[in-house]
Amino acid sequence: MQFVKTRFNYLFNSTKGLILTAITLIGITTAVWGMLSGPMAELGIRDWLVKTLGMDLLQVEREGRIVILYHSIAMAVVAIETYMLTSLLRMKPFFKTAINLLITVGYLLTLIFGLGFAYFGHNWAFHGLYITGLSLIFFAGVLVCAALWPWSKEYQVADKTYAHLGSVDLERIAFFATAVTTVLSALFGAVPGAYFGNGFEVFLAENIIRYPEKSVMEYSVIGHLHIMLALIAIMLTLIIGRWLNFKGLWHKIAMPLMILGTIVLNLGVWGVVTPLEPIAHMIIYVGATPSMLAALFLLIWSWNKLIKDGVAHLAKPDLGQKLAALVRDPLKFGPTWQMLFMNFTTSGIGIFMAVQLDEIFRVWPAREERIELTGHWHALSAIIATIILFYYGDMIGLKGKVRQLYGWAIILFSDVALAGVTIFEMKRLFISEAAQQPLVNGLMFAMDFGLAALLTVLAIILIWRLVDLFKPKGRWTEEQAQELSQEVVK
Numbered sequence: 001m002q003f004v005k006t007r008f009n010y011l012f013n014s015t016k017g018l019i020l021t022a023i024t025l026i027g028i029t030t031a032v033w034g035m036l037s038g039p040m041a042e043l044g045i046r047d048w049l050v051k052t053l054g055m056d057l058l059q060v061e062r063e064g065r066i067v068i069l070y071h072s073i074a075m076a077v078v079a080i081e082t083y084m085l086t087s088l089l090r091m092k093p094f095f096k097t098a099i100n101l102l103i104t105v106g107y108l109l110t111l112i113f114g115l116g117f118a119y120f121g122h123n124w125a126f127h128g129l130y131i132t133g134l135s136l137i138f139f140a141g142v143l144v145c146a147a148l149w150p151w152s153k154e155y156q157v158a159d160k161t162y163a164h165l166g167s168v169d170l171e172r173i174a175f176f177a178t179a180v181t182t183v184l185s186a187l188f189g190a191v192p193g194a195y196f197g198n199g200f201e202v203f204l205a206e207n208i209i210r211y212p213e214k215s216v217m218e219y220s221v222i223g224h225l226h227i228m229l230a231l232i233a234i235m236l237t238l239i240i241g242r243w244l245n246f247k248g249l250w251h252k253i254a255m256p257l258m259i260l261g262t263i264v265l266n267l268g269v270w271g272v273v274t275p276l277e278p279i280a281h282m283i284i285y286v287g288a289t290p291s292m293l294a295a296l297f298l299l300i301w302s303w304n305k306l307i308k309d310g311v312a313h314l315a316k317p318d319l320g321q322k323l324a325a326l327v328r329d330p331l332k333f334g335p336t337w338q339m340l341f342m343n344f345t346t347s348g349i350g351i352f353m354a355v356q357l358d359e360i361f362r363v364w365p366a367r368e369e370r371i372e373l374t375g376h377w378h379a380l381s382a383i384i385a386t387i388i389l390f391y392y393g394d395m396i397g398l399k400g401k402v403r404q405l406y407g408w409a410i411i412l413f414s415d416v417a418l419a420g421v422t423i424f425e426m427k428r429l430f431i432s433e434a435a436q437q438p439l440v441n442g443l444m445f446a447m448d449f450g451l452a453a454l455l456t457v458l459a460i461i462l463i464w465r466l467v468d469l470f471k472p473k474g475r476w477t478e479e480q481a482q483e484l485s486q487e488v489v490k
Contacts (some may be wrong), residue, residue: 003207003334004191007272007469007476010469010476010477010479010480012104014479014480014483015024015083015084015086015395015483016395016396016479017476017479017480017484018079018083018100018104019080019083019084019392019395019443020392020462021077022076022077022083022107022463023080023388023392023458023462024462025076025106025108025111025113025173026073026076026077026385026463027455027458027459027462028041029069029072029073029111029115030073030455031455031459032049032053033069033115034451034455035049036049036050036057037347038408039448040445050428053120054120055119055120056119056120056121056122056395057119059097061118062327063116063202063203063206063207064202065118065119065231067116067202067204068114068115068117068118069118070146071110071114071134072110072111072114072115072143073111073246074228074232075106075107075110075111075133075134075137076107076111077232077384077385077388078103078137078232079103079104079106079107079137080109080388081232081235081236081239081388082099082100082103082140082144082154083100083103084239084243084391085175085235085239086099086147088239088242088243089148089172089175089242090154090155091147091148092147095143095144095146095147096147098140098143099140099143099144099147101277101329102137102139102140102143102306103136103137103140105133105136105142106133106134106135106136106139107133107137108133108136109129109130109132109133110133110134110137112128113127113129113130113133114126114130114133117331119132121318131324134190134381138183138190140375141179141182141183141186142183142185144179144381145176145179145180145183148172148175148176149176150168150169150172150173150175150176151168155169155366156168156169157169157174159247161247161248161251162247162252163251163252163254163255163256164252166278170252170255170256170259171238171241171242171246171255173250174255174258174259175235175238175261177259177262178231178234178235178238178262178265179235181231181262181263181266182228182231184266185224185227185228185231185269185270186224186228186268186270186406188220188223188224188227188270189220189221189224189225189446191217191220192217192218192220192221192224193416195217199478200217202225203221205221205222205225205373206370206373206374207370209369209370209373210366211368214250216273217274217279218278219272220272220273220361222272223269223270223272223273225377227265227266227269228270229377229380229381230265230288230291231262231266232384233380233384234258234261234262234291236384236388237291237294237295237298237339238258239337239391240298240335240387240391241254241298243391243394244305244332244335245296246298246301246302248301250297250298250301251297251299253299254293254294254297254298255294257290257291257293257294257297258291258294260288260290261287261288261289261290261291261292261293261294262287263287264283264286264287264290265284265287265291266287267283267287268280268281268282268283268284268285268286268287269284271283274477277447285351285354288351292343292347295339296401298336298339299336299339299340302332302336303326303333303336305435306325306326306328306329306332307322307325307326309325310322310324310325310326310328311325314362329403330390330395330403330404330406330407330408330410330411331391331393331406331408333404333407334386334387334390334407334410334411335387335390335391338383338386338390338411338414339383339387339409341383341415341418342379342380343384344422345379345418345419345421345422346352346376346379346383349372349376349422349425349426350376353372353376360429364428364489368428371424371425372425372426375417375422375424375425376425378421379418379421379422382414382418382451383414383418386410386414387452387453388413390410390460392406393407396475396479397475397479406457406461409453409454409457410454410457413449413450413451413453413454413457414450415446415450416446416449416450417446417449417450417451418450419446420443420444420446420447421441421443421447423443424440424443424444424447427439427440427443442484
C-alpha cells in the first residue's frame with residue numbers, strides 16, 4: 001500500500017508528476033486514436049483496432065466523435081500549461097492547490113469519459129461526467145484569474161529589469177489578460193454547445209467554410225476554435241519567456257505588445273457574432289501582429305543570450321563559434337526555433353491564405369481548401385506539443401548526450417513532418433493534380449516518418465519514466481524532495 005501511496009503522491013501532488021501524467025495520457029490517446037486515420041485504414045490497422053477495442057463507430061456520428069476527441073486532448077494540454085503556470089508564478093498556496101486539484105480532476109473526467117461516451121457506446125452518464133469535467137476546468141480557470149490578479153501589493157515588481165508600469169508587473173498583467181480572455185472565450189464555445197440537440201447540430205468548421213450564409217452559432221463555434229488555439233499558444237509563449245527568465249529592454253517592449261495583442265485579438269474573434277462581423281477579420285489581424293512581434297522579441301533576446309553565454313570565455317568569437325553557442329543546448333534553443341519555424345508552416349501560411357483567399361484559395365476545389373485548413377490547425381497544435389516537451393525535458397533535468405538526443409530528435413522529426421504538411425497543403429500553387437502523385441507519396445512518407453519517430457522518442461521517455469517509478473530510490477524521489485524543499489523556501 002505504501003508503494004502505491006508514494007507513487008500516487010508524486011504523480012498527483014507534484015508539478016513534474018502532474019505533467020508526466022498528462023503527457024502520458026496525451027501520448028497514449030494520440031497513438032491509439034491516430035490509428036483510426038486514413039493511412040492506417042489503408043493498411044488495415046484501423047479495422048483491427050476497432051474490432052480489438054470494441055469501438056462503436058457510426059459514420060453519421062463522425063463529427064461529434066472528433067469534436068469530443070479534440071476537446072479531450074486540448075483539456076489535457078490546458079492542464080499542463082496550468083501546472084507550469086502555478087509552478088512559475090507567485091500565488092497563494094490555497095490557489096495553487098485548488099487550481100491544480102480542480103483542473104486535474106476536470107481533465108481526467110473529460111478525457112476518460114468523453115472518449116468513453118464518443119467511441120464506446122453512448123452511455124449518457126459518461127456524457128454527463130464529460131460535461132462535469134469541462135465545468136471543473138472552467139472553474140479552475142476562474143481561480144487562475146483570481147490568483148493572478150496583478151494589482152496586489154505582494155506581486156509588485158522588485159527588479160526593474162522586468163517590464164513594469166510603476167510598481168505593477170506587466171508580465172503578470174499579460175498572464176492575467178490571457179487567462180481572463182481564455183475563460184471568456186471558453187464561454188464563446190459553451191453557448192452553442194449548450195444548444196446541441198435543440199435545433200443545432202454538430203459540424204466540423206472545415207466542412208462549412210464555403211457556405212455563403214452561416215448562423216450565429218456556427219460563427220461562434222468557428223471563432224471558438226480559432227481563439228482557443230491562439231490563446232493556448234500565447235499562454236505557452238509567456239510560460240517559455242518566464243522559464244527562460246526573459247527580461248531587459250526586449251521584455252519591456254514585448255509585454256505591452258502581448259497585452260494589447262491578446263485583448264484586440266479576442267475582441268476581433270468575439271466580433272464575428274456581432275454587427276462588427278464585416279470588419280472582425282481586420283481587427284483580428286491588428287491583434288495578431290503585436291502578439292507575433294512579442295514572440296519575435298522573445299526570440300531575439302533568447303538567441304542573443306544563448307550566444308553571449310556560450311562565447312563568454314572567448315575574446316573575439318567568430319560567426320561559427322556564435323552559431324555553435326546558439327545551438328549548443330537544444331532544449332533552450334528549441335522553443336524559440338519552433339516559434340520561428342511556425343511562421344513558415346502556420347502563421348505565415350495562414351496570413352497568406354487570408355489575404356489571398358478570394359484570388360487564389362476559393363478558386364481551388366473545396367477539398368484543397370479543407371486540406372489547408374485542417375493541416376494549419378494540426379500543425380500549430382503539433383508545434384505547441386513540441387515546445388511543451390522541450391520545457392519538460394529541461395524540467396526533469398536531462399543532461400549530456402541524452403539531452404542532446406532528446407532535443408534534436410524533437411526538432412528534426414517534428415520539423416520534417418511539419419515541412420511535409422506545409423508543402424502538401426500548398427501543393428496546388430506549384431503542381432497540377434495530374435502530376436502530383438509522386439510528390440504526394442514523398443510528402444506522406446515524410447509526414448508519417450516524422451510523426452512516428454516523434455512518438456517513438458516520446459514513448460522511450462515515458463517508458464524510462466515508468467521504469468523509474470518502480471525503483472524505490474528512483475529519479476522521481478529526488479524530484480519530489482526537490483519540489484518540497486522549494487515549497488519550504490517559498
